Amino acid sequence: MRKHLYQDGRPAHPADQPDNDDMDFRRCIKNLSDNPGAEIIRYGRRKKDILSLGQGEGDAPTPDFICRGAEQAMATGKTLYGPVLGHDDLRQEISNYYARIYKLALPTNRIFATSSGTTAMHLALTALLEEGDEVVAVTPIWKNLLGAVELMQAQFKEVPLRSENGIWTLDLEALFDACTKNTRILLINSPSNPTGWVMTSAEIKAVMDFARARNIWVVSDEVYGRIVYDGQRAPSFLDHATADDRLFVINSFSKSWAMTGWRLGWLVGPARAEKAIRDIALYDNMGPPTFAQYGAIEALRHGEDFISAQLDLWRGNMDYMATRLAAQDRVIFTPPESTFYGFFKIDGEEDCLAFARRLIDDVSLLLAPGCAFGRAGQGYIRLCFAVSRDRLSDALGRLERAIT
Numbered sequence: 001m002r003k004h005l006y007q008d009g010r011p012a013h014p015a016d017q018p019d020n021d022d023m024d025f026r027r028c029i030k031n032l033s034d035n036p037g038a039e040i041i042r043y044g045r046r047k048k049d050i051l052s053l054g055q056g057e058g059d060a061p062t063p064d065f066i067c068r069g070a071e072q073a074m075a076t077g078k079t080l081y082g083p084v085l086g087h088d089d090l091r092q093e094i095s096n097y098y099a100r101i102y103k104l105a106l107p108t109n110r111i112f113a114t115s116s117g118t119t120a121m122h123l124a125l126t127a128l129l130e131e132g133d134e135v136v137a138v139t140p141i142w143k144n145l146l147g148a149v150e151l152m153q154a155q156f157k158e159v160p161l162r163s164e165n166g167i168w169t170l171d172l173e174a175l176f177d178a179c180t181k182n183t184r185i186l187l188i189n190s191p192s193n194p195t196g197w198v199m200t201s202a203e204i205k206a207v208m209d210f211a212r213a214r215n216i217w218v219v220s221d222e223v224y225g226r227i228v229y230d231g232q233r234a235p236s237f238l239d240h241a242t243a244d245d246r247l248f249v250i251n252s253f254s255k256s257w258a259m260t261g262w263r264l265g266w267l268v269g270p271a272r273a274e275k276a277i278r279d280i281a282l283y284d285n286m287g288p289p290t291f292a293q294y295g296a297i298e299a300l301r302h303g304e305d306f307i308s309a310q311l312d313l314w315r316g317n318m319d320y321m322a323t324r325l326a327a328q329d330r331v332i333f334t335p336p337e338s339t340f341y342g343f344f345k346i347d348g349e350e351d352c353l354a355f356a357r358r359l360i361d362d363v364s365l366l367l368a369p370g371c372a373f374g375r376a377g378q379g380y381i382r383l384c385f386a387v388s389r390d391r392l393s394d395a396l397g398r399l400e401r402a403i404t
């Protein structure tokens with residue numbers, strides 16, 4: 001209900017509202033919880049000489065062979081609308097990729113190409129959540145997943161991972177106990193941004209069995225599934241699900257193939273979800289960008305060498321970071337099993353948002369505050385090490401100056 005009316009009783013245009021903050025937009029937008037990660041990025045951008053390792057992307061450009069796929073598509077007129085759930089060729093290529101890398105047979109009617117992992121997440125949540133539904137999320141977790149739940153006017157409940165000496169573990173009993181009759185979704189991101197925690201195959205099976213018995217959906221964000229330092233890929237919920245299980249898996253081209261700006265991802269679900277996801281995508285975004293999908297096909301077909309080279313670089317950076325930070329007695333850093341994030345504590349810096357602000361003010365370094373990933377991340381700081389050695393060294397130097 002608008003508070004301000006024109007004299008003739010018509011509601012005033014937003015521009016004429018004395019205070020339009022709480023009048024023009026849905027209540028759930030006004031009620032979105034704080035996003036300290038986005039806040040700190042806005043704060044840091046004001047500084048000209050800022051060095052940012054606060055966002056979740058590497059500094060390598062998309063490889064040429066991927067770009068050429070998209071360029072050729074553009075040159076041959078693939079610049080118009082395409083199918084809402086992606087071109088058949090891309091859906092087939094994703095299916096081939098699961099067969100080759102995951103040893104899983106997924107028919108294309110279970111694979112929905114989307115305009116980013118973020119879009120895949122929104123499509124899945126829009127398909128499932130009614131207002132007031134409960135989502136149980138394992139945290140710390142990428143904040144957008146929680147924000148998306150809030151946008152759906154649903155509620156999330158956090159189940160924090162445990163951390164001992166920098167090793168993160170899941171208390172399965174605590175997870176199961178957190179589920180009530182109102183729980184609609186179990187929301188899990190493994191490998192995890194920001195902790196690098198990787199759920200074991202046995203844990204995945206236990207959760208899938210539990211969810212199946214309780215008719216709860218699992219929404220599993222597996223965007224970092226290939227960024228693991230032991231083995232070819234992380235365990236997936238798809239390993240333990242039947243074709244009809246209540247499971248959506250979110251994935252993306254962003255991280256493994258250096259394609260964050262392409263805005264391409266995919267969702268895997270049961271075949272019976274195809275129509276619902278198509279309907280939502282139709283009204284929401286009309287499908288992924290056409291020519292970009294031809295770059296994505298090249299990424300899947302020829303991207304393995306690039307992924308290995310990136311992993312070698314990141315592994316080296318992680319070891320380098322561990323050596324540098326080991327010399328700092330206030331820092332407790334354990335190299336992660338996966339992803340390209342260092343998520344660590346600095347003794348005496350309990351207020352991570354204030355600390356992140358101070359890093360910007362004092363040494364022009366932008367890192368993400370742990371509280372941006374749910375309550376369980378409070379007191380931590382996240383550094384993305386998917387950058388050149390020079391930039392990493394520069395960032396660590398600035399951090400060292402700030403804490404000594």
Ligand SMILES: Cc1ncc(COP(=O)(O)O)c(C=O)c1O
Nearest residue numbers: 056116117118142193223252254
């Ligand atoms: C866990 C997780 N899922 C999804 C995404 C977003 O992927 P996309 O760039 O495809 O939207 C991110 C980005 O940081 C992420 O960390």
